[in-house]
Every structure is written in C-alpha cells, then in structure tokens.
Amino acid sequence: MEFPAQPLDLDAMLAFTPRSERDVPRVARPYADQLTREQRLALYRHMRMTRSLEERLVALYRQTKVVGGLFRSLGQEADAVGSAFALERRDIMSPLIRNMGSMLVKGATPLEILRQYMAKGDSPTRGRELNIHFGDLDRGFVGQISHLGDMIPVMAGIALSFKLRGEDRVVLVYIGDGATSTGAFHEGINFAAVQKVPMVVVVENNGYAYSTPTGRQTAANSFMDKAVGYGITGAQADGNDVLAVYDVTRAAVERARAGGGVTLIELITYRRKGHAEHDNQSYVPDGETEWWAANNDPVDRFIAWLRERDGVTDDELAAIDAAVSAEIDAATDLAEASPMPEPLDGLEGIYAEPPRLAPHWYRAGVRTAVEQHERPAGWGTHDG
Amino acid sequence: MAEITYLEAIREALTEEMERDPNVFCLGEDIGAYGGAFKVTEGLQARFGDTRVIDTPIAEAAIIGAAAGAAHMGMRPVAELQFIDFISCGYDMLTNYVATARYRAFLPCPMVVRGPSGGYVRGGPFHSQNPEAAFLHTPGLKIVYPATAADAKGLMKAAIRDDDCVLFFEHKYLYRRVKDVMPAGDHVVPIGKARVAREGTDVSIITYAATVWKALEAAAQLEREDGISVEVIDLRTLLPMDDEAIAATVRKTNRVMIVHEDTRTGGIAGEITARINETCFEWLDAPVLRVTAHDVPLPYSPPLEDYVLPQVSDIVAVARHLARY
Numbered sequence: 001m002e003f004p005a006q007p008l009d010l011d012a013m014l015a016f017t018p019r020s021e022r023d024v025p026r027v028a029r030p031y032a033d034q035l036t037r038e039q040r041l042a043l044y045r046h047m048r049m050t051r052s053l054e055e056r057l058v059a060l061y062r063q064t065k066v067v068g069g070l071f072r073s074l075g076q077e078a079d080a081v082g083s084a085f086a087l088e089r090r091d092i093m094s095p096l097i098r099n100m101g102s103m104l105v106k107g108a109t110p111l112e113i114l115r116q117y118m119a120k121g122d123s124p125t126r127g128r129e130l131n132i133h134f135g136d137l138d139r140g141f142v143g144q145i146s147h148l149g150d151m152i153p154v155m156a157g158i159a160l161s162f163k164l165r166g167e168d169r170v171v172l173v174y175i176g177d178g179a180t181s182t183g184a185f186h187e188g189i190n191f192a193a194v195q196k197v198p199m200v201v202v203v204e205n206n207g208y209a210y211s212t213p214t215g216r217q218t219a220a221n222s223f224m225d226k227a228v229g230y231g232i233t234g235a236q237a238d239g240n241d242v243l244a245v246y247d248v249t250r251a252a253v254e255r256a257r258a259g260g261g262v263t264l265i266e267l268i269t270y271r272r273k274g275h276a277e278h279d280n281q282s283y284v285p286d287g288e289t290e291w292w293a294a295n296n297d298p299v300d301r302f303i304a305w306l307r308e309r310d311g312v313t314d315d316e317l318a319a320i321d322a323a324v325s326a327e328i329d330a331a332t333d334l335a336e337a338s339p340m341p342e343p344l345d346g347l348e349g350i351y352a353e354p355p356r357l358a359p360h361w362y363r364a365g366v367r368t369a370v371e372q373h374e375r376p377a378g379w380g381t382h383d384g
Numbered sequence: 385m386a387e388i389t390y391l392e393a394i395r396e397a398l399t400e401e402m403e404r405d406p407n408v409f410c411l412g413e414d415i416g417a418y419g420g421a422f423k424v425t426e427g428l429q430a431r432f433g434d435t436r437v438i439d440t441p442i443a444e445a446a447i448i449g450a451a452a453g454a455a456h457m458g459m460r461p462v463a464e465l466q467f468i469d470f471i472s473c474g475y476d477m478l479t480n481y482v483a484t485a486r487y488r489a490f491l492p493c494p495m496v497v498r499g500p501s502g503g504y505v506r507g508g509p510f511h512s513q514n515p516e517a518a519f520l521h522t523p524g525l526k527i528v529y530p531a532t533a534a535d536a537k538g539l540m541k542a543a544i545r546d547d548d549c550v551l552f553f554e555h556k557y558l559y560r561r562v563k564d565v566m567p568a569g570d571h572v573v574p575i576g577k578a579r580v581a582r583e584g585t586d587v588s589i590i591t592y593a594a595t596v597w598k599a600l601e602a603a604a605q606l607e608r609e610d611g612i613s614v615e616v617i618d619l620r621t622l623l624p625m626d627d628e629a630i631a632a633t634v635r636k637t638n639r640v641m642i643v644h645e646d647t648r649t650g651g652i653a654g655e656i657t658a659r660i661n662e663t664c665f666e667w668l669d670a671p672v673l674r675v676t677a678h679d680v681p682l683p684y685s686p687p688l689e690d691y692v693l694p695q696v697s698d699i700v701a702v703a704r705h706l707a708r709y
Binding site for chain 1: 409435436438440441443444445446447448449450451452453454455456457458459461476477480481484486487488489490491492523524526546547548
C-alpha cells in the first residue's frame, strides 16, 4: 500500500492554534480501521500505564528512591505505544529514553521498570544499568545505550541477520530528532538501505533535543525528507494520534516484511517535560507546553475518540485506570522491598567465561597489606 | 605440506570456519570481488556468495554496529577494517556498545574485528598505526595480535569461535614475509596463552607481533657476540594478558625488557611493567625497561620511520645494559 504521507500542518501546530481532532482531515487508515475495539482499549491501557507509571516514578524520584535521573515521555505516549503495537511478538525493536510505552507494549513490566530506576539487585540488569536501559530478546526489545544514533547500525545488523537467514521478522528502531545529527544515524541507515534489510526507523520529532530546538538541529524542512537521500521510503504522521501512528508504522512494518526495505517515519509530537526531571525548561517559550497540554494531549484525544466512535463509557475507562493503578501499587511495593545488588556481582559477566584471575584480588591484597604491614595472602599469585 | 604465508593462513582460517559454521560471514569495505585491500578475502565471495562476503559502504561504525546486531542473533560476523587505523571511526561502537553489551544487557557479541596493523612498511601516519593500547583499557573486548603464520591461523579460528568480541590485529609487515607449514587438522590456538618464542636464561624480552622477529634477531646477535642468553616471550594475546607466562620468565631471568612497536606513553609496555612490579618485584635484579616507538605520529620517509620505530640495534643495546646491571 502507499503511505498517507500528507505533510502535517506544522505551522498551525507550532503557532499554538487550538484545534480539535474533528478539524483534522480524515485520512484513510486501512490498518487502524482493522483494529478491534478490544485492541483499541489495549492501546488506551498502555498509554495510561505509561503516563501513570511515570507519575509514580516522579513521586519516587522526589522521595530520592530513584537513584539516577528521570526521563518523562509526557505527551509522547501515543507515538511509542502506537508504533510498537504494529509489531509482532517475533519482531525486535530498540527504544530510546522516551519510549517506555513501547517496552510496555512489548511485554516489559512496571515492576521491571521500577526496579531498574531504583537500581535494585533483582532488576533486569541486576543493578548494572539504569532507567529503561534493558532488553529481552525473547520479548523482542534490545537494551539501548546512551550514545545517540548507535542503535541504528546495531539494529541494522539484527535486521541483516533476519535477511540472511530468511526469517520473517522486522526491526523497529526509535531515534530522536537530535540523534539524526549523529554519524552513526547516517552510517546505519545508509547501510540498512543498501542491504535493503527489514527495518523501520521511527524519528520522534518532539521539538527539542535537550534544550536545542529542531530548527537548531537541522536545516531540513522535515525529517521525512531525509529518506529521499537514502533511497528509502519516507512517511510522516501526527505522533499524538495513536491510531495514525499505528497505521503508518504497521504499513512500514508490512512493507519491510514483504521485502520492501527500510522506511523512515517521522512522528510529530511534543516533549512537555524537560529533558529529565532536573531540567526546568527555561528555554521553552511561554505558553508552549501549556498549549500542547490543553489542545493536543494524546491520551485526552484518544479518550475523546473512544467515547465518540467506540462508545466507550466512563465506567469502562475508570475500570482500566483502576487496574493500572492497582498494578503500579503492587509493583511499587515489590520494588521497594527488593534488595540492592551484592557489590561483588558487579565484577561478573563481562565475558562469556570469567577471567582466570579474580579481578578484585589486588583490592583485597592492598587492604590487607595496609592493615597488617606484611605480604598479603593472594599476593604473588604467580609464586611457584 | 607446503609453507603458506601469514596472510594465506588467515584466509585459510576464514575459509575453514565459513565452511564449518554457516553462521560465520564476512563484511567490510572492498572485501568481495576485489578480495580486500591486501587480498586476505580473495576468492571468498566467489566461493561463499555475496550474502556471506558482504561489501559495505565506507562506514566503520555501521560495519561494527551491524556485526554486533547480527552477533546478538547468533551469527558470527568477521568484520574487516581496511586498515586498522580506521578502527578509530568505530571506537565508540566498540568501547561503548560492543564491550558493554554482555555486562549491561546480557547480549553476547561473538564477533571478530580484524584488519592490517603496524608499520615498517613506509605507510605513513594513517596506514601504520598500532591502536591496540586504546582498547586494552576496555573490559569486554579481547585483543589478539599474532606473530607467526601458524598462530595467525590458529588464533583466527579461536577468535571466530570465541563467544566475545575479539579485535584481531594482523601485522601487514608479516603478511607475506613469514611462513609456516600449517599443523594438520583443525588447528586452533587458545586465546590468552603466550608462547615462548626462544628459551633463554639471562634477559627476557616480552613482545608481540612484528617485534617478535626483531627480538629474535637481537637474541641471536646477543648470543653470538656477547654470550647473553635471551628469552623471547610472544604474548600473542594482549587482552586477557597471560600473567603467568610473564611472571614465569621474570622469575627465570630476573631481567626484563618489553618491546613494542606502538608509541611509549600510555602504551602496553607500561601496563606490563606495572603488573611485574605488583607481583614479581622480589625477582627483579634490574628495572623493567621499555623499547618502543618514539612518541610521534609514524612518519613516512624511510630514515624517519626507521628512526622512530624500534630496531634490532635498540633491543641489543638495552639487553646489554640489562645484562650488566
């Protein structure tokens, strides 16, 4: 199928012109239109979970129970949830920091995420990594690194393995507007394009890379335009419309699965919080975040849609919200009760096989030497 | 059995491993129909097809990153860097992504990153580097640097079968200069084990790659002219380093020099010196000395390159000093 690649009315969106979902011209959404009511409620549940879980993390952060920084995806829940929903279980995606929703869709649990943020020993990475930097190939997501752009070549390699082995699987990789400026983004997408691997690249244009607005990040009119230079398909969608996001992503996934190669999707959205909780957004013009909150909130928009077109009742929504809250409450209790990691565990797992010498022998040795003023046990390991 | 060169030994290892395991594939710049800048992969694409010998764009980050992604899924990629100097363009991928993947995300990276390294060939600043020290500091990587044709084959086979990322440095000076008859059968040399290249009792030279041959030449001269018995240790693997082999030769000769072709400051010789100091201090009869390149980018012109790189005469002079100490 062809993409509904109608350029969005960005000027209107960014000029804070209030408009309702009704004012947006209807476009054909062949894939979204096939979703069942139950699937649409699942989309809502994932968006609600994303927002509520992050709100719980904010509370824990203020109680200093979150060890590192906290990165919100407020206002971007639809783009992560809608796009990941377009994948099959066997497909593999790599999220970025504002894609917690995509991980929830792929089966990550609130308990795992809470334990990660709280650096617990039973977190998915046993306390080695932070926030949503974890993965599980069985469930189809890869733990990303902080170096922006790097996941594009890696995911191109995973997609290459699917192609080489003839596996019917697709890769989806999220990237921010800022990360499109990196060399790794270019190298990875170009390689993937040449090899025609089954890959979908979702560029989330949320207006800011940390404090840098998009206009200072690129001189291109849109990120979708970059697809032309790579010889791949470009598409664009309203990232705050979860059904539009689902539709455009699903079309790209189906194209990749059919051997059509790489698609670059630009999702237009907006980051309503700072880069992380510590960022006061002093660089944001007055009224901008407020406009998006009041007029273009992805959760509010979808609730209005569900009420109007699916006849979803307040009771149904309240029941979902209550179930989400209960799950977060239970997960919070478990995460808070989880142990911190054992320090020695941090020395293991660097290689497939442990090194021949325990890497900490000299630490113990020096401590003993200082305390006893004699040659410590473990010293001179090579003493024949 | 006929002798084959160091270069042919690497090709033989690649061929045998690709035949043995369908998960092994090669990717890199110009490695296909052309056979690579040094012809290491010559004939492989004709034999295994263009899906197992993949020509890539000029993009080291993409080559290394894509190899990692494929390795996560159980494949065994062998990535060629046209000259190892260009590994710096993939440094971020190797140190931040590949080296941490298992530790932080339980993602195995069974991959080999290989390429021609080293000087003595008038290659100038960007085709003669020895960047191994830049990676010695990165837990999660392994570093192999063979000196003989037999080791080049046996270590390459071990690297491909290894469950972690192995940086495989090939010395381009040795590509066509050293030869061996390959041991029969499935010749695999274990990673992490040094080799005694020459037995001796008076002075130890710890080295690897091309300078192994310089050390052997110096040892012969020292024996002939001075009656000094020199032991030469070829490390073969730099990470993990064979501490037992280092300690054994220190205990045996009590006088040690470390020779490498890389520059001095921050080089691997400093790390080896520190390890000897920590664990073998009592056995030393002389300070550990380093024979290395000077701290400059490697120049092109023969008189300049010859002066900057360690030569046999440098090794001989330092060995005499150590023996008299």
